[in-house]
Amino acid sequence: MSTKAPSIKDIAKIANVSITTVSFIINGKAVEKNISTAVIKRVEEIIIAQGYKPNQVARSLRTGNSKIIALMVEDISNPFFAGIARLIEEKAYKKGYKIIYSSTENDAARTNELIQLFKSRQVDAYIISPVQGTEKIIQELSDEKKPVVLFDRYLPSISANYVGVDHFKASYDATAGFANLNQKHIALVTVDLEVEQITDRHAGYQQALADHHLTYREELVLKVPFNQPREETIAQLVELFKTNVTIDAVLFATNYLAISGLSALRSINKVVNDSFRVIAYDDGDVFKLHSPQISAVSQPLEEIADQIISLLFLQLSSTTAVPPEKIILPAKLIIR
Amino acid sequence: MSTKAPSIKDIAKIANVSITTVSFIINGKAVEKNISTAVIKRVEEIIIAQGYKPNQVARSLRTGNSKIIALMVEDISNPFFAGIARLIEEKAYKKGYKIIYSSTENDAARTNELIQLFKSRQVDAYIISPVQGTEKIIQELSDEKKPVVLFDRYLPSISANYVGVDHFKASYDATAGFANLNQKHIALVTVDLEVEQITDRHAGYQQALADHHLTYREELVLKVPFNQPREETIAQLVELFKTNVTIDAVLFATNYLAISGLSALRSINKVVNDSFRVIAYDDGDVFKLHSPQISAVSQPLEEIADQIISLLFLQLSSTTAVPPEKIILPAKLIIR
DNA sequence: CTGAAAGCGCTTACAG
DNA sequence: CTGAAAGCGCTTACAG
Numbered sequence: 130m131s132t133k134a135p136s137i138k139d140i141a142k143i144a145n146v147s148i149t150t151v152s153f154i155i156n157g158k159a160v161e162k163n164i165s166t167a168v169i170k171r172v173e174e175i176i177i178a179q180g181y182k183p184n185q186v187a188r189s190l191r192t193g194n195s196k197i198i199a200l201m202v203e204d205i206s207n208p209f210f211a212g213i214a215r216l217i218e219e220k221a222y223k224k225g226y227k228i229i230y231s232s233t234e235n236d237a238a239r240t241n242e243l244i245q246l247f248k249s250r251q252v253d254a255y256i257i258s259p260v261q262g263t264e265k266i267i268q269e270l271s272d273e274k275k276p277v278v279l280f281d282r283y284l285p286s287i288s289a290n291y292v293g294v295d296h297f298k299a300s301y302d303a304t305a306g307f308a309n310l311n312q313k314h315i316a317l318v319t320v321d322l323e324v325e326q327i328t329d330r331h332a333g334y335q336q337a338l339a340d341h342h343l344t345y346r347e348e349l350v351l352k353v354p355f356n357q358p359r360e361e362t363i364a365q366l367v368e369l370f371k372t373n374v375t376i377d378a379v380l381f382a383t384n385y386l387a388i389s390g391l392s393a394l395r396s397i398n399k400v401v402n403d404s405f406r407v408i409a410y411d412d413g414d415v416f417k418l419h420s421p422q423i424s425a426v427s428q429p430l431e432e433i434a435d436q437i438i439s440l441l442f443l444q445l446s447s448t449t450a451v452p453p454e455k456i457i458l459p460a461k462l463i464i465r
Numbered sequence: 466m467s468t469k470a471p472s473i474k475d476i477a478k479i480a481n482v483s484i485t486t487v488s489f490i491i492n493g494k495a496v497e498k499n500i501s502t503a504v505i506k507r508v509e510e511i512i513i514a515q516g517y518k519p520n521q522v523a524r525s526l527r528t529g530n531s532k533i534i535a536l537m538v539e540d541i542s543n544p545f546f547a548g549i550a551r552l553i554e555e556k557a558y559k560k561g562y563k564i565i566y567s568s569t570e571n572d573a574a575r576t577n578e579l580i581q582l583f584k585s586r587q588v589d590a591y592i593i594s595p596v597q598g599t600e601k602i603i604q605e606l607s608d609e610k611k612p613v614v615l616f617d618r619y620l621p622s623i624s625a626n627y628v629g630v631d632h633f634k635a636s637y638d639a640t641a642g643f644a645n646l647n648q649k650h651i652a653l654v655t656v657d658l659e660v661e662q663i664t665d666r667h668a669g670y671q672q673a674l675a676d677h678h679l680t681y682r683e684e685l686v687l688k689v690p691f692n693q694p695r696e697e698t699i700a701q702l703v704e705l706f707k708t709n710v711t712i713d714a715v716l717f718a719t720n721y722l723a724i725s726g727l728s729a730l731r732s733i734n735k736v737v738n739d740s741f742r743v744i745a746y747d748d749g750d751v752f753k754l755h756s757p758q759i760s761a762v763s764q765p766l767e768e769i770a771d772q773i774i775s776l777l778f779l780q781l782s783s784t785t786a787v788p789p790e791k792i793i794l795p796a797k798l799i800i801r
Numbered sequence: 802c803t804g805a806a807a808g809c810g811c812t813t814a815c816a817g
Numbered sequence: 818c819t820g821a822a823a824g825c826g827c828t829t830a831c832a833g
Contacts, residue, residue: 136809136811137810137811138810138811146819147820148810148812148820148821149812149813149819149820150818150819152811152812153812153813155811156812162819164818168819182581184526184587184809184810185582185585186522186525186526186531186585186809186810187526187810187811187812188811188812189811190522190523190526190809190810190811190824190825190826190827191812191813191824192825193825195522204551205554205566206544206547206548206550206551208544211542211544211547214542215542227565227582228566229563229565231563245518246563248470248518249519249520249521249522251520392753392754414724415749415751415754418724418727420756472825472827473826473827474826474827482803483804483805484804484826484828485803485829486804488828489828489829491827492828499802500803501802501803504802504803520825520826523809523828524826525827526808526825526826526827527808527809527827527829528827803832803833804831804832805832806829806830806831806832807831808828808829809826812824813822813823813824814822815822815823816819817818
């Protein structure tokens with residue numbers, strides 16, 4: 130069938146012009162280069178007739194850029210990240226950029242490898258929810274003047290753009306909400322990662338307790354190991370609720386912990402109601418459709434995506450270095 | 466900081482050998498080409514010391530391949546696709562391939578554009594959940610001997626590999642299950658797409674009704690427009706349940722329709738129980754945690770991903786044309 | 802055992 | 818107004 134795609138050389142030969150001329154026309158520099166309208170028209174017709182598409186690989190090799198943006202997140206199948214990815218793809222697409230997604234799986238070695246790979250493919254810019262242990266390579270990107278926007282996770286040692294959510298406040302507000310409803314024994318279920326994004330949620334909880342004259346009790350804070358199988362997490366949660374029967378409210382610091390939590394509660398026939406309240410982090414259908422509906426801390430996906438894209442294009446379009454910004458957006462507490 | 470990445474030329478110069486020699490060493494052809502161990506060792510050390518990484522763009526331009534596989538799905542934030550994507554990425558990665566994901570948004574023009582773009586970037590292979598109206602370009606890929614595996618959606622006019630699920634049987638079994646439990650007025654909520662994957666679900670429902678001596682009634686089948694805002698879908702569903710109070714079972718033909726359905730039922734205080742049963746397509750946390758738990762048709766993600774990858778690498782590794790296969794996997798009916 | 806050279810398909814500074 | 822030529826960083830057939 131179709132033997133081989135036509136190259137710029139083929140087009141030039143058919144049109145009886147040089148490849149320079151064809152190149153100028155392809156790149157919209159025809160007018161600027163004073164190419165006659167007749168030639169432009171003829172070449173354009175031939176391009177269409179031959180179905181010529183410039184080889185982007187050759188173009189990348191020559192120009193050093195690729196019109197590709199890498200998006201690296203912990204797990205693309207997490208609804209929070211999938212939602213962000215979708216929004217970013219749409220916005221980038223409109224500006225002529227494509228997105229390559231990747232899951233880091235919270236693994237620094239893997240992330241390093243992936244970034245190496247992207248560099249070797251001339252990726253133009255990076256959007257990263259970073260893992261600890263990747264500070265060095267990310268700093269390198271930044272030093273090489275590659276536009277980088279970090280989001281979700283903050284790495285204090287890196288000077289790069291960051292877009293995130295005020296987790297301290299979100300967690301504070303959720304906990305304070307419990308306290309104002311007169312809950313006395315508020316538990317926190319979180320993950321055992323020492324990253325600001327998570328430790329802030331812990332700090333917010335702790336501060337809200339203090340401000341409402343409730344004592345912070347170690348036994349009411351469960352730190353679940355990251356990447357632990359769900360069954361084990363559920364078992365730990367059952368244990369938590371069984372040994373601390375006074376608990377009358379729980380803040381789950383992540384989406385999947387809340388889901389495990391609801392499973393655990395169901396398995397011990399514990400009902401969510403006025404004397405046992407629950408707030409989940411990151412809203413979703415599962416919380417809206419639960420009986421009763423579960424309150425949630427909702428991160429503003431659209432705003433996060435908007436900020437990321439505008440910071441990225443600010444860098445991409447500017448010739449001089451742009452000082453990095455740290456943008457913190459408020460989460461929304463949805464009480465149901 | 467780091468000024469410029471070293472090229473093969475730099476390595477050759479430092480090592481005092483030709484770039485040919487360096488290239489052979491990089492590509493593991495050193496032994497085959499009888500390069501002395503001393504030279505190999507020296508060059509390898511220099512490569513590490515300089516942090517040399519071959520430029521993949523140059524390599525692609527020269528070799529015509531890219532070690533990249535495109536994965537095109539309707540919407541990457543749909544848990545079914547996100548799950549498949551995650552599994553495929555993992556498997557491909559182990560074989561040295563990277564995945565580029567894209568959401569087609571069920572838009573043929575967009576899909577065409579994306580495929581053009583991937584072609585111009587020398588993408589090696591394609592995994593596509595295809596949209597109607599893309600038959601021509603997909604057939605072209607296939608004709609150009611690019612490995613292609615279609616999944617989820619079947620396009621009868623294309624001769625390409627396909628991996629899917631037996632939706633007729635899944636839908637038949639679900640409906641028959643209702644009938645065996647003595648439900649008499651079984652509704653079907655589906656989407657108005659005329660694609661085999663969806664029409665099969667309708668046909669399975671219809672056949673099961675016939676086999677159980679239940680009359681097929683138009684008014685119990687709701688075909689929701691694709692891409693309709695969720696609120697409207699919910700309104701339509703409320704209407705369906707209100708005007709047909711005899712309905713005692715509903716099969717939802719997609720994940721998101723089931724979620725809208727549960728919202729609708731909640732809004733009219735209709736409870737799921739023995740006299741109003743529900744089965745959802747594609748399982749998820751939302752169904753497991755619903756009260757009561759919702760039964761579901763579960764597509765075998767892992768098997769689907771496995772089959773896709775093995776069909777793809779079969780083509781990628783074979784020099785001769787491989788006749789296309791159509792693999793149909795059984796879904797699992799999870800009764801709760 | 803190793804190297805010089807062509808060429809993949811582009812872009813662009815330079816020349817006329 | 819248009820073209821010849823260099824060069825981006827590789828791989829590989831060919832030569833010795």
